[in-house]
Amino acid sequence: MARVRRINHFKRGNAEGLDGFLGGYDRVDDGAFALCDTYKGNLSFLYVVGENGSGKTSYIAIVKQISNGNILMPEYLTKEINFSRFSFINYYIPPQLFSDCQNIYDLIKLINTHLESDEKNPIKRAIGLIKKITVGTPSTSPVNATVEISTSSSRTSADVELLITLLKNKLNKEVYPGNNSGVLIILDNIDTIINKLPFASFIKQLNELLVFNKIGNVMFLLTSSNVAYEKLISQESSFSTLFKKCTLNRFNEEELQKFISDNFQKSSLTIELDIINKIISITDCNIRELLEICSNLVEDVQGNKITFEEYSNTLKKIVNEKSKSLIECVNYSINKKILLNLLKDNESASFSKIRKSLTENTMTIINSISNLQEKGIITEIEQKYKIRNKLMYDCLVKLKQNGHL
Numbered sequence: 001m002a003r004v005r006r007i008n009h010f011k012r013g014n015a016e017g018l019d020g021f022l023g024g025y026d027r028v029d030d031g032a033f034a035l036c037d038t039y040k041g042n043l044s045f046l047y048v049v050g051e052n053g054s055g056k057t058s059y060i061a062i063v064k065q066i067s068n069g070n071i072l073m074p075e076y077l078t079k080e081i082n083f084s085r086f087s088f089i090n091y092y093i094p095p096q097l098f099s100d101c102q103n104i105y106d107l108i109k110l111i112n113t114h115l116e117s118d119e120k121n122p123i124k125r126a127i128g129l130i131k132k133i134t135v136g137t138p139s140t141s142p143v144n145a146t147v148e149i150s151t152s153s154s155r156t157s158a159d160v161e162l163l164i165t166l167l168k169n170k171l172n173k174e175v176y177p178g179n180n181s182g183v184l185i186i187l188d189n190i191d192t193i194i195n196k197l198p199f200a201s202f203i204k205q206l207n208e209l210l211v212f213n214k215i216g217n218v219m220f221l222l223t224s225s226n227v228a229y230e231k232l233i234s235q236e237s238s239f240s241t242l243f244k245k246c247t248l249n250r251f252n253e254e255e256l257q258k259f260i261s262d263n264f265q266k267s268s269l270t271i272e273l274d275i276i277n278k279i280i281s282i283t284d285c286n287i288r289e290l291l292e293i294c295s296n297l298v299e300d301v302q303g304n305k306i307t308f309e310e311y312s313n314t315l316k317k318i319v320n321e322k323s324k325s326l327i328e329c330v331n332y333s334i335n336k337k338i339l340l341n342l343l344k345d346n347e348s349a350s351f352s353k354i355r356k357s358l359t360e361n362t363m364t365i366i367n368s369i370s371n372l373q374e375k376g377i378i379t380e381i382e383q384k385y386k387i388r389n390k391l392m393y394d395c396l397v398k399l400k401q402n403g404h405l
Contacts, residue, residue, distance in 0.1 A: 182217030
């Protein structure tokens, strides 16, 4: 039977009904716009709001790739700034580290530690560029106090001075010749900080401090639940204009059923509800993987109706392809250990449980977990980690069967 030529309505740009979700790609433009604004010399705060499973981790990964030039800028922005690739330096601060922050000064130190963590560390090579200052937490700054981050040098803590110095030098093209765009600092899942520390005061005064010191070309990407975001806004009304808010929505099952059915129909195909539900179940509503399966079905199916056999064959093909793409990531010893632990019973595990099962140091474990999250292999739900969904589980099982895990 000759292959039927049809428009694939699950490919990028063709899918309809994805407004407001990362899979619709329109939300990614918010990140690109913020990077563009930062490149022009402004101080930017992009705040990504979404519940578990809404795509915040995927969103961060895409913005990071745009910022470091691995993904080209959207064409309409390329025309505006006359080039197609950014070259930001970006720093990702994972949520696991926030639990150690007892006050705002701990948070500043945490940011400083990441800003100093460059592999080549050109700042430390530049003699006299930075005088490393180590101070204790000021006794005047208890956990629930309003923190004074004053623009007066006599009242500014050594940690804040170091933060300003670090940012200035990151933006110094003589020190960082490869940084032609700016600095991107990512604070992921900051719900814990918002509930624990006077974070609103910190952001407000940090913004004032950077403006006072004429530091532009810096972008902060913050993510949290909508509850945490609304709490911040209630504490400081000016944030509604300071933050560029980007909301990611997770589809419910009924919405996904309609979306899949409608777009298969537009692609001149019919599909049974049972198969649709299997697609939703195996992807756990992950829109990117859902689009991948549906798009492959449109390409693979011979007739006008998708059969269970065709679905099964397409799924096997996708598992084979995805598992091969994961080989390099799972070959790292620490990644392999974490995944084998999660794969063993296919249950979620807290960070403390994962840490107890490993001999590596805490920072190495945190970096590995962040890497696995960024790759979309594991996810965090209610402070516990698990393999993202059944599709990813099947890919890891395939890797284990082939001796890669």
